[in-house]
Amino acid sequence: MDLGRVGIWSMQLGRMPHVAVRECVAEVEALGLRSLWFPETLAKEAMAQAALLLGAGRELVVASGIANLWARDPVAMMNGARTLAEAYPGRLVLGIGVSHAPSVARRGHDYGRPLTVMREYLDAMEKAPYQGPQPAQPPPLLLAALGPRMLRLAAERTRGAHPYFVPVAHTSFAREQLGPGPLLAPEQGAVLCSDPTEARAIAREHTRHYLGLDNYRNNLRRLGWSEADVAGGGSDALVDAVVAWGDASAIQARVAAHLAAGADHVSVQVLNGPPDRFPLDEWRVIAPALLEL
Secondary structure: OOOOOEEEEOHHHHOOOHHHHHHHHHHHHHOOOOEEEEOOOOOOOHHHHHHHHHHHOOOOEEEEOOEEHHHOOHHHHHHHHHHHHHHOOOOEEEEEEOOOHHHHHHOOOOOOOHHHHHHHHHHHHHOOOOOOOOOOOOOOEEEOOOOHHHHHHHHHHOOEEOOOOOOHHHHHHHHHHHOOOOEEOOEEEEEEOOOHHHHHHHHHHHHHHHOOOHHHHHHHHHOOOOHHHHOOOOOHHHHHHHEEEEOHHHHHHHHHHHHHOOOOOEEEEEOOOOOOOOOHHHHHHHHHHHHOO
16 A cells, blocks of 8 residues: 555545535645545544545545544444455555544543553454455554554554654654554644744644643643643644644655654645635645655
């Protein structure tokens, strides 16, 4: 499977009508980027979304970042992935995760102990019966992993990890925990704007939401950030560490830093613009620089 060194991560994929999604997929492929990542929120269901994206593309690798394990049982997760991998060989990456306590509660579940839940879920996925045609190759499985124990579980039981909302320092930490073999594919937020005040204002709309979630806040504290840094929308220093901003070369430099720190692939989430618009213009600006990496 050829993910390329850099891909696109888009929250809008779950919010936009499919006619716009098809145009988005065509644009990403035309730009020469190899992979497109999408989340699972309370918008489009992950397996249906993956099928639509795969059908809209020709060679694009589609990756869930992440499919929420609380949204379907382990047999449904495994067999949904097998179905898509058989139909679209070499084009699906299945990223799964335990999500966050507030999101899980909205689905009517008890968050429980994330590591135990994930380990038991993986056990059940491995035992999932399947009577359909087997794919030529099983889809690579990644875990949404931030802390050392989940990262080690990713190394032991899956192809690797897809950390989200992390600075470059976390990539170094994650590589140490994973060891040299597993795939490490972090997400990187980015704002194509060189004015510090404007860029940080856009970035802080992003950081404010995620700093309200314990998993991300605790992860940053583990990396040495203070309570003052993670309060509200985050200090300027933290915002700058989590979200790359500037021109295309500045965003390229941040992605390069992740790759130098041990990442195999980086998915870039452009934060410019409203949630109901794909940042096509921004992708067109940054794509040539990213493809140089």
